[in-house]
Amino acid sequence: MNKVIIATKNEGKAKEFSSLFAEYGIEVQTLLDYPSLPDVEETGHTFEENAVLKAEAIANETGQLVIADDSGLSIDALDGRPGVYSARYAGVKKDDEANIQKVLAELKGVPEEKRTARFHCVLAIARPGEKTVTVSGSCEGKITSEKQGANGFGYDPIFWMEGFKKTMAELQPEEKNSVSHRGGAMKKLGALLPEIMGGETR
Ligand SMILES: O=c1nc[nH]c2c1ncn2[C@H]1C[C@H](O)[C@@H](COP(=O)(O)OP(=O)(O)OP(=O)(O)O)O1
Numbered sequence: 001m002n003k004v005i006i007a008t009k010n011e012g013k014a015k016e017f018s019s020l021f022a023e024y025g026i027e028v029q030t031l032l033d034y035p036s037l038p039d040v041e042e043t044g045h046t047f048e049e050n051a052v053l054k055a056e057a058i059a060n061e062t063g064q065l066v067i068a069d070d071s072g073l074s075i076d077a078l079d080g081r082p083g084v085y086s087a088r089y090a091g092v093k094k095d096d097e098a099n100i101q102k103v104l105a106e107l108k109g110v111p112e113e114k115r116t117a118r119f120h121c122v123l124a125i126a127r128p129g130e131k132t133v134t135v136s137g138s139c140e141g142k143i144t145s146e147k148q149g150a151n152g153f154g155y156d157p158i159f160w161m162e163g164f165k166k167t168m169a170e171l172q173p174e175e176k177n178s179v180s181h182r183g184g185a186m187k188k189l190g191a192l193l194p195e196i197m198g199g200e201t202r
Pocket residue numbers: 007008009010013042069070071072073086087088094099119152153154155156168180182
């Protein structure tokens with residue numbers, strides 16, 4: 001079986017990638033399997049810059065094919081915040097609950113029609129000695145006024161999906177993957193995988 005390293009320490013992402021890559025017969029490892037690898041500072045100003053930073057740093061460390069995901073939530077009424085700062089919106093210690101509460105407080109009193117938002121995901125594929133490739137996906141929704149649902153991770157409990165009449169955290173994992181920003185980026189990556197993996201995938 002083929003194997004890729006995903007340069008993430010986020011367990012929610014790791015789970016989603018395991019199932020997204022299983023469809024291609026590819027096994028996923030993450031930085032949770034390589035605890036000695038260094039933390040990569042996300043110093044970029046865009047999802048793309050940060051995804052490339054993470055993927056190239058870990059590809060250089062391991063000498064292997066590495067994929068990194070940089071993603072986040074962009075809320076129109078907050079001029080696109082939290083954006084690339086989504087993970088550390090309420091402080092350097094990543095805390096999903098505190099991030100959600102900060103967003104809900106900032107949107108207090110904002111009417112439903114003005115609570116539009118989207119998730120973005122950029123995947124960067126880095127291989128030592130080769131040019132890094134990126135793909136992206138996004139997913140439209142609205143920010144609820146309270147949390148609903150227990151699946152997924154991050155901002156999922158406050159991200160309303162009009163098509164499902166549910167929050168992202170109320171979707172089944174397969175449903176989320178079929179419509180999410182990460183699933184969308186992964187579809188584009190899937191088309192490139194035979195070339196990237198040297199034609200070894202089915
Ligand atoms: O599907 C999602 N559902 C809900 N929330 C999400 C999703 N996708 C990204 N998000 C949020 C979580 C985190 O607040 C930020 C990602 O930040 P981001 O730096 O890419 O990831 P991270 O620091 O958690 O892990 P790592 O950098 O090790 O991959 O956006």
